[in-house]
Amino acid sequence: MNSSDIPSRQIKAFAINGLKNAIAVDSSTTTDNSGTATFDKGFPPITMQPLSAGGIPPSGKDMNGILYTITLKQQWADSGGAYPFNQSFSTSIGGYPQGSVIPATNMSGQWLNLLDGNATNPEATDSSTTGWVPLSFYGSTSISGLSGVSITLTSLQAARDILVLAGSLTANINIILPSWVKIWRVINNCSGNFQVTLKTLTGSGIQCPQKKTTLIRGDGSNILSDVSIQRGCQTFTTNGSFTVPDGVTTIYVSGSAGGGGGGGGYSSSNSGQGGGAGQSIMKQPYQVSPGDVIAITIGSTGSAGGVGAAGGQGGNTVIGALATLNGGGGGNPGAASEGGKSAGLPGGNGGIAGEDAIGSVPGSGGSCLMGPGGSRRAAAGIAGINGGGGAGGYVNAPGGTGGTGIVIIEY
Numbered sequence: 001m002n003s004s005d006i007p008s009r010q011i012k013a014f015a016i017n018g019l020k021n022a023i024a025v026d027s028s029t030t031t032d033n034s035g036t037a038t039f040d041k042g043f044p045p046i047t048m049q050p051l052s053a054g055g056i057p058p059s060g061k062d063m064n065g066i067l068y069t070i071t072l073k074q075q076w077a078d079s080g081g082a083y084p085f086n087q088s089f090s091t092s093i094g095g096y097p098q099g100s101v102i103p104a105t106n107m108s109g110q111w112l113n114l115l116d117g118n119a120t121n122p123e124a125t126d127s128s129t130t131g132w133v134p135l136s137f138y139g140s141t142s143i144s145g146l147s148g149v150s151i152t153l154t155s156l157q158a159a160r161d162i163l164v165l166a167g168s169l170t171a172n173i174n175i176i177l178p179s180w181v182k183i184w185r186v187i188n189n190c191s192g193n194f195q196v197t198l199k200t201l202t203g204s205g206i207q208c209p210q211k212k213t214t215l216i217r218g219d220g221s222n223i224l225s226d227v228s229i230q231r232g233c234q235t236f237t238t239n240g241s242f243t244v245p246d247g248v249t250t251i252y253v254s255g256s257a258g259g260g261g262g263g264g265g266y267s268s269s270n271s272g273q274g275g276g277a278g279q280s281i282m283k284q285p286y287q288v289s290p291g292d293v294i295a296i297t298i299g300s301t302g303s304a305g306g307v308g309a310a311g312g313q314g315g316n317t318v319i320g321a322l323a324t325l326n327g328g329g330g331g332n333p334g335a336a337s338e339g340g341k342s343a344g345l346p347g348g349n350g351g352i353a354g355e356d357a358i359g360s361v362p363g364s365g366g367s368c369l370m371g372p373g374g375s376r377r378a379a380a381g382i383a384g385i386n387g388g389g390g391a392g393g394y395v396n397a398p399g400g401t402g403g404t405g406i407v408i409i410e411y
Contacts, residue, residue: 009079013072020064037062085111085121095119101135109137109159125154127178127201134159134182142166143175146190150174152201161185165208169194172243176201177218183226186214193240193296199223206246209234236296236407244292248411251288253319255407256280256370256387258299261311262363262399263331263392264381270334271362272381272399275302275311275389279325280368283410286322294320299327299405304381304390306398308333311390317405328366328389331399365389365400374400 024031027038035047035056043062049055083089084105090096095117101110104123111122115131122132137159143151146167151174157163158177162185165175169192177184179200188196188208199205203222208214209232217226225246234242244251257278265271278299288294296319303312314327362381365373371386381391381400390400 010071010075013075014067014070015064016068016072018064018068019061020068021059021061023062023065023069035059037066082110085123087119087121090119104137104156104159106156108139110135123155124178125152127152127155127158127176129179130155133180137161140164146173146196147171148173148194150176152176153178158184162187165190165196168192169196172197172241174199174205177205177223179203179220180218181220182218184216184218186216188212188214193234193236193238195241195243197243207243209245231411233408233410236298236409237404239298240296242294242296242409244288244290244294245411246290248290249288250285250411252283252285252410253323253407254280254282254284254370254410255317255319255323255325256299256368256403256405257317257325257327258301258314258405259365259368259371259373259384259387259389259402260314260328260330261302261304261402262365262374262381262390263311263333264305264307264309264398265362265393265395266308266334267396269395271394272305272311272334272392273331274363274365274373274376274381274392275314275331275384275399275402276328277366277368277373277384277389278314278317278328278387278402278405280370280387281323281325282369284323294322294409296320296407298407299325299387301383301404302328302330302390302402304383304399304401305331305333305393307393307396311392311399311402314387314389314402315405317387317407319407325405327405328368328387328402330402331363331365331389331392334362334392334395362392362394362397362399365391365402370406371403373403 027041032044047058098116100113111132112135118131120130140162141157141160142164144166148171166189172195205223215226260275263272299317300315302314305311311330317325365384366389367373368387371388373384373388374382374391380397381393383400384403386406388403393399
């Protein structure tokens with residue numbers, strides 16, 4: 001046949017406006033004796049006997065009803081229509097045959113059956129294997145409100161190619177996918193210093209970094225990365241942990257410890273010293289293994305020195321067993337011609353202290369690789385940023401707080 005041989009479409013079902021009987025599925029003694037057509041026997045034997053022998057002529061209404069039922073389905077097929085899964089129908093025919101294609105109940109896609117005699121609903125809610133797999137689905141699935149509880153996607157949710165995650169994470173969580181051979185594009189819009197791992201119910205999975213789009217692939221048992229090398233970045237400004245993704249053996253760490261607080265100015269004539277910057281590193285490579293969990297402790301800010309008081313020491317930033325960055329020292333209270341305290345280890349030094357009250361200026365906070373120290377001014381000291389030291393306080397004014405530490409992990 002050729003494409004030009006396409007038959008005309010069924011515009012109207014046969015006898016749609018004519019007299020017709022609804023055709024029953026099963027016959028009975030009553031239908032047999034009355035000559036009524038049914039789907040299991042068609043026209044009963046009595047309609048095929050001579051009238052002289054007690055036969056009953058077939059009913060024109062039955063014939064119209066039969067042709068109406070058939071051509072109504074033909075019209076539905078001509079329009080591209082199909083039937084979603086139906087449990088009663090499935091039971092009556094002994095299950096769907098292998099290779100059958102049916103639409104989803106929400107009419108957004110199609111299911112392909114891989115098993116003969118399959119009587120299982122394809123739209124499972126527990127990620128179990130049904131023998132059906134997604135053939136084509138339109139749109140994306142949005143999963144919002146994620147927090148600290150793992151979830152299992154329904155078959156309808158997982159059938160779409162694009163998964164969009166959102167929520168404020170309070171713990172590491174898993175998202176369970178069906179064991180299909182399929183590719184997903186995962187957009188992780190979650191916040192919070194925790195990880196989302198996509199996996200199958202009994203197999204392994206991979207992490208999807210926040211604020212990134214990750215291509216993943218199901219092989220029928222596990223969830224794998226669908227790219228040869230993952231790229232990602234995670235920033236920590238509070239304590240948390242980093243789990244090394246699959247395929248990653250080197251991470252690049254930038255970070256700083258907490259900056260020291262600036263010293264306060266005396267109430268007479270001297271301004272305070274600037275606080276020292278926290279120790280910092282920039283894109284330092286470290287060898288790791290997939291699945292490693294690296295605890296991150298962020299160095300606290302060095303407290304600001306009150307009037308006539310020294311600034312506080314910045315806290316250490318600890319990156320698992322890989323590195324410890326020492327916090328910057330707090331600045332001394334105002335004393336003429338004295339320098340501010342140095343950083344905990346090589347990093348920025350504290351600013352120079354103010355000299356005399358007449359025209360004196362306080363010391364600026366020390367700067368580090370991750371952020372500047374507070375700049376001097378004729379008032380309370382300005383805070384440092386990302387490990388920078390706080391500026392010293394002007395005469396009779398407190399110093400500035402040191403900057404909180406930070407860690408950035410790239411891979």
